[in-house]
Amino acid sequence: MYQQERLLAIIQYLKEHKKISVEQICEKFNVSRDTARRDLVKLEEQEMIIRTRGGAMLPTLKKEIKNYQDRLRYVSKEKKAIGKLAASLIKDGDNIIMDTSTTVQACAEFINTDCSVITNSINQADILSNKSGVDIHLLGGQLNKEHRFLYGAGTLEKLNAYNVNKAFIGVVGITERGLMIAHEEDGFIKKKMIEQAEQVIVLADASKFENNALFTFAKLSQIDVIITDQEPDESFLKVLEEYEVDVLFAFD
CATH class of the missing domain: 1.10.10.10 (Winged helix-like DNA-binding domain superfamily/Winged helix DNA-binding domain)
Structure with missing residues (x-):
């Protein structure tokens, strides 16, 4: 082992x-x-x-969620492998949504197709600005300085106008109750992103399985694919099968 x-x-x-x-x-x-x-x-x-x-x-209290810059220092080879596999699912001409998670950022780094990307992440927009074939639509709104994403009523209203082929979503936790995140304002944006997409692809390393967080923003029935680095417990795999969620495994 x-x-x-x-x-x-x-x-x-x-x-x-x-x-x-x-x-x-x-x-x-x-x-x-x-x-x-x-x-x-x-x-x-x-x-x-x-x-x-x-x-x-185990700690008595949940650990504090690190800010975005701190989390970037811990982008593991597993997350990079997940991001690379996710990027391979993007086809020329796709319209996609990318949220603000570091695993989704790993996906952005590997994009080499001509596509349009809608995002509320300053970091995603910065990375994608170096890719000539990518059209970037940066959503407006109030800036969360610590975690570097835009949110609020204006962001939700702008999102409502977009219809995309795929949404790439990161999480803090996945349980039978659904997808979870630490910050409510981030959760509302992810929820709307999912509603606007034909296919919802969740990027999550194995530590996210059966891990709880404060805010549940989607049910398992709302997602189509999970890309991860290791197989979850057999009991949870059966739950995913019941909801017809495909699981893809990324290897470095």
């Missing part, structure tokens, strides 16, 4: 049992104490756990 697979399994165990010891990690995954400690150090660096004497526990 690769380290990333163990880390996800450790988090899942913590969600069910609240705490885990080094001995339990060694026994459950057949690894040495040094390997178990390295796994916990890695999870602590990602702010996913609190290390305790001899083990770890």
Whole structure:
């Protein structure tokens, strides 16, 4: 088992049992104490756990969502692989919507087709401005300076005029209840983006599965495709199958 697979399994165990010891990690995954400690150090660096004497526990409070510039420093190779696969789904002549997430930004970096992009993200517009075949429609509105997206009544009104082939949407969490995000104003924009698209494509690394966030902006029945880096739990895969959501896997 690769380290990333163990880390996800450790988090899942913590969600069910609240705490885990080094001995339990060694026994459950057949690894040495040094390997178990390295796994916990890695999870602590990602702010996913609190290390305790001899083990770890989940934080009592949800970690604060980093601002956009901070999140950009942690764009992983998994997110880049997801973005590359997502970009391959864009065809010449497509009209698409791209939201403000860092995983969707990874998609923008790999676009090499002639298309029109509607976005509320300053960063997406900046990246796409260097691509000669892309027409950019930057939505107006009030600027969230910390996370660098435009929102508000004006943004929603402008979105209402666009009809697109595909919408590329990022999330903080995906559960049976639907797609979740940390900020309500961002959630309202994503909700409208989904309504305007023929096909909704969600970009989410495996850590987003069965992770809760403050605001639910869409139901699973409203999405068509999820692009991720690892297969979610079998039980959640069955839920996605029930809603006829296709799952595509990106590999670096």
